[in-house]
Amino acid sequence: MHVxxxxSAGFVGFxxxxxxxxxGATVTGVDGMTRYYDVSLKEKRLELLGxxxxxxxxxxxxxxxxxxxxxxxxxxxxxxxxxxAQAGVRYSLENPRAYVDANLVGTFNVLELAREGAPRHLLMASTSSVYGANREMPFREDMRADMPxxxxxxxxxxTEHMAHSYAHLWNLPTTMMRFFTVYGPWGRPDMALFKFVEAIEAGRPIDVYGHGDMRRDFTYVDDLVESMVRLIDCVPETGGPGASEAAPFRVVNIAGGAPTGLNDYIAAAERALGKKAIRNELPMQAGDVRATHADNALLLQLTGYAPSTPVDQGVAEFVRWWRGWRGSNTY
Known part of the structure; x- marks a missing residue:
């Protein structure tokens, strides 16, 4: 299989x-190598893939x-x-044009090429953030998602709407994957866990928004990848399980369906490091939501699998990687 x-130099893509x-697949990797965060981390990922x-x-x-x-x-x-994509919820407040260029224009280009090339299956990353201000939980794929x-x-x-239109017009089998707070080794430095671990180890305060009174459906990266690999062979058909009635298109939540409190997430980092965090308690930030909680029934139905790595285990794996990375890089 050629994918x-x-x-490909990003956290999940790597x-x-x-x-x-x-x-055993052949992989063609495309990455803009943007400087949203230190390119040396991306270069190391690509070195390993190469x-x-x-x-x-x-x-x-x-x-x-x-x-x-x-x-x-x-x-x-x-x-x-x-x-x-241009990632990061908070960065979108500082540099919104980057999101229009990468996420909208870039995705349009991918869709155009897929229309011409007609791959067996097009899979695209989306996010739990699309559920926005929706308060009904757990989040199901068929819920309205019109309050970003x-x-x-x-x-x-x-991009989900764009992909549905292409799937309908050009019979392009497409799966949108809604990721829920992915974490793990090789994560981005702007992610909460990376920031927490760096600060706790250095004895610096960590910023705790909403006083830690938030819950997230944290998804360990290996579980996410296992889900994606299994979804590759779950090619949607019009009107099939979880699919649109108008196109070979479906949306799938990828998460364990077991939210964890932010304070518990921080505690897991403290246990893995053997140090207590110094906390800088802050109010909720603009754009934050109180909780995310995925209904993963469709993922289970399609693949027979759902993420299950406990947060303590996943955070410990990140800390183990981070210590090795820090020891070999002036980062």
Whole structure:
């Protein structure tokens, strides 16, 4: 199987690419190598992926349609997994144009190329943030998702609508994957766990928004990847399980369905480090929601699998990786 992965140098893209390579797939990786965070972490991920001859690296921005087209037409992928995006809820308050360029224009370009290339299956990353101000829980894929709290969430919801239209017009089998608070080794430095661990180890205060009175359906990255790999073979058909009645298109939540309190998440980091956090208690930030909780029944129905790694175990794995990374990098 030949898979084109956008965002291959990113947190999730790296883990997925590595798993696909281990399973014997050929992977064409596309990544813009933007400086949203330290590129040295991305370079190290790509170095590891490049240890096999089955991985091809392409440093291409999604907005560069000419360059992206050349990569796509040379690769002729069987499957496309579109993970590249401008990530980060809070950063969307500072630099909103980056989200329009990467998430909307970039996704449009991927859809256009998939329309022409007709892969067996197009899978695209979405987010639990699309549920926005919805207070009914657990979140089901068939719920309304029209109250985004940030531009990031709005752009990701827009990509879902864009993908549905392409699936309908061009019979393009498409799965949108709504990720719920993914964490684990090789995570981004702007993620909460990375910030918590760095600060606690250094004896610096951590910023605790909403006084820790929030809950998240934390999803360990290996569980996410296992779910994605299984979904590759679950090609949607119009009117099939969980699919649209108008297109070979479906949306799938990927999470364990067991929310954990932010204070418990911090406590797991404290246990893994053997140190107590110094807390800087702060009010809720703009765009934050009190809780996320996924209904993962559709994921279970389609794949027979759902994320199950306990937070204590996942956080300990992150800390183990982080200590090794810190020891080998001036980061």
């Amino acid at each position: 084109l992965v956008t965002g 883990h997925l690419s590595r798993r696909l390579l281990r399973d 240890e096999t001859g089955a991985f091809a690296r392409h440093d291409v921005m999604l907005e560069d349609m000419d360059a992206l087209s050349r990569v796509y037409r040379d690769a002729k992928p069987d499957v496309v997994v579109h993970l590249a 709290m940030t531009l990031y969430a709005a752009t990701k919801r827009a």
